[in-house]
Amino acid sequence: MEEVPGSTGTSAGFALRLGQTIFSSASLLFMSFGVQFYSYTSFCFLVTIMGLVIPWSFALALLDGYSVLVTNPVRQKGILFIIVIGDWLLSTLTLGAASSAAAVVDVLLTADGAVCLPKICSRYLISTIFAFLSWFLSMASSLFNLWILPSL
Amino acid sequence: MEEVPGSTGTSAGFALRLGQTIFSSASLLFMSFGVQFYSYTSFCFLVTIMGLVIPWSFALALLDGYSVLVTNPVRQKGILFIIVIGDWLLSTLTLGAASSAAAVVDVLLTADGAVCLPKICSRYLISTIFAFLSWFLSMASSLFNLWILPSL
Numbered sequence: 001m002e003e004v005p006g007s008t009g010t011s012a013g014f015a016l017r018l019g020q021t022i023f024s025s026a027s028l029l030f031m032s033f034g035v036q037f038y039s040y041t042s043f044c045f046l047v048t049i050m051g052l053v054i055p056w057s058f059a060l061a062l063l064d065g066y067s068v069l070v071t072n073p074v075r076q077k078g079i080l081f082i083i084v085i086g087d088w089l090l091s092t093l094t095l096g097a098a099s100s101a102a103a104v105v106d107v108l109l110t111a112d113g114a115v116c117l118p119k120i121c122s123r124y125l126i127s128t129i130f131a132f133l134s135w136f137l138s139m140a141s142s143l144f145n146l147w148i149l150p151s152l
Numbered sequence: 153m154e155e156v157p158g159s160t161g162t163s164a165g166f167a168l169r170l171g172q173t174i175f176s177s178a179s180l181l182f183m184s185f186g187v188q189f190y191s192y193t194s195f196c197f198l199v200t201i202m203g204l205v206i207p208w209s210f211a212l213a214l215l216d217g218y219s220v221l222v223t224n225p226v227r228q229k230g231i232l233f234i235i236v237i238g239d240w241l242l243s244t245l246t247l248g249a250a251s252s253a254a255a256v257v258d259v260l261l262t263a264d265g266a267v268c269l270p271k272i273c274s275r276y277l278i279s280t281i282f283a284f285l286s287w288f289l290s291m292a293s294s295l296f297n298l299w300i301l302p303s304l
Contacts, residue, residue, distance in 0.1 A: 041262070042255040092247065099248040100255035103194040107259050110193070150302045 006144035008060070008083055009067035009074055013141065017061035020137045024053040024094075027130035030123050036116070042100035043124070046131055049097040053090050053134060060141075077152045084149055087142035091135055098131035158296035160212070160235055161219035161226055165293065169213035172289045176205040176246075179282035182275050188268070194252035195276070198283055201249040205242050205286060212293075229304045236301055239294035243287055250283035 005012040028050040037043035060083065067074055074080075105124045108116050116124070157164040180202040189195035212235065219226055226232075257276045260268050268276070 041258050095244065095247055096251040099251035100258075103252035103255040104259055106193050106252075107256055146298075 004144055004148050006140060007148045008080060008145055009064060011064075011068050013144070014061060014064035014068055016137050016141045016144075017057050017064055020057035020134050020141070021054060021061055023130045023134035023137065024050045024057065027127045027134060028054065030127035030130065033123065036120065037124075040104050042097070042104045046097040046101045046127070049090070049093045050131065050134075053094060053138065056086060056090055057138070075152060077149070080145060080149055080152060084142060084145045087138060087145060091138040091142050094131060094135040094138055098128055098135055101128040101131060156296055156300050158292060159300045160232060160293075160297055161216060163216075163220050165296070166213060166216035166220055168289050168293045168296075169209050169216055172209035172286050172293070173206060173213055175282045175286035175289065176202045176209065179279045179286060180206065182279035182282065185275065188272065189276075192256050194249070194256045198249040198253045198279070201242070201245045202283065202286075205246060205290065208238060208242060209290070227304060229301070232297060232301055232304060236294060236297045239290060239297065243290040243294050246283060246287040246290055250280055250287055253280040253283060 003010060006016055007013050028047060031037050031043060031047055031050070037047060063074060101124070105121070105128055108121055108124065155162060158168055159165055180199060183189050183195060183199055183202070189199060215226060253276070257273070257280055260273055260276065
């Protein structure tokens with residue numbers, strides 16, 4: 001049984017999960033305090049998806065932290081399969097939400113009139129950047145876990 | 153060597169590639185004849201990505217068609233690896249482009265004033281739907297090829 005850094009049950013995997021939790025929380029917070037997010041469907045979608053990613057990543061961060069402490073990684077094929085499917089689904093949704101939010105931010109920033117105050121617009125932008133970072137880490141987790149799946 | 157329907161060199165794979173080519177061409181055509189697509193960054197992005205997907209899918213459709221005719225599928229690990237990476241990259245980009253375009257279409261349709269004529273707006277919408285269909289088929293190809301990769 002080879003150890004792939006970044007897969008479930010390794011310290012790199014724990015770091016990836018922690019990063020996902022932090023980035024998606026940051027994305028959610030920046031979006032929630034920009035009080036007009038519910039005016040745009042894309043921002044509502046982003047908030048919904050971030051609300052799904054945070055508990056998922058946090059739970060898996062706990063699982064990884066526990067595995068690292070007891071040095072006995074969870075390596076049952078069924079569990080890993082569910083983790084891969086979940087990661088893949090959430091990373092696809094995160095990418096879709098982040099892209100939609102980026103498109104709306106672009107429309108707002110390049111609009112002729114002042115559609116949103118600069119302070120609010122920059123909040124939307126920062127939230128979108130955090131969502132992309134969260135997608136990147138989530139995709140990495142998914143690929144690492146998919147890589148070790150056939151060897152189980 | 154098991155045959156996975158939908159992977160490179162099978163008739164299902166050929167059908168998938170043909171579907172990708174048709175859907176991405178339809179998406180490009182509907183967007184290009186809506187003459188204002190260059191006003192929005194997301195639509196430009198969608199046109200660029202569709203311009204990449206069409207030759208890629210068409211070339212692989214030819215390869216698959218040839219493989220089916222000579223009943224000797226191309227099964228070299230290196231080539232399949234490049235196909236999987238390319239498919240994965242293009243399907244990610246297609247999803248991003250389709251989501252951005254969908255977000256902009258949503259903003260345009262729900263805007264207070266008449267931002268675009270109904271006829272033009274519906275063109276954007278149809279183009280986006282075709283882009284999502286193209287993404288779906290492209291992702292299926294990528295997953296099927298990834299599935300047979302470890303067995304080579």
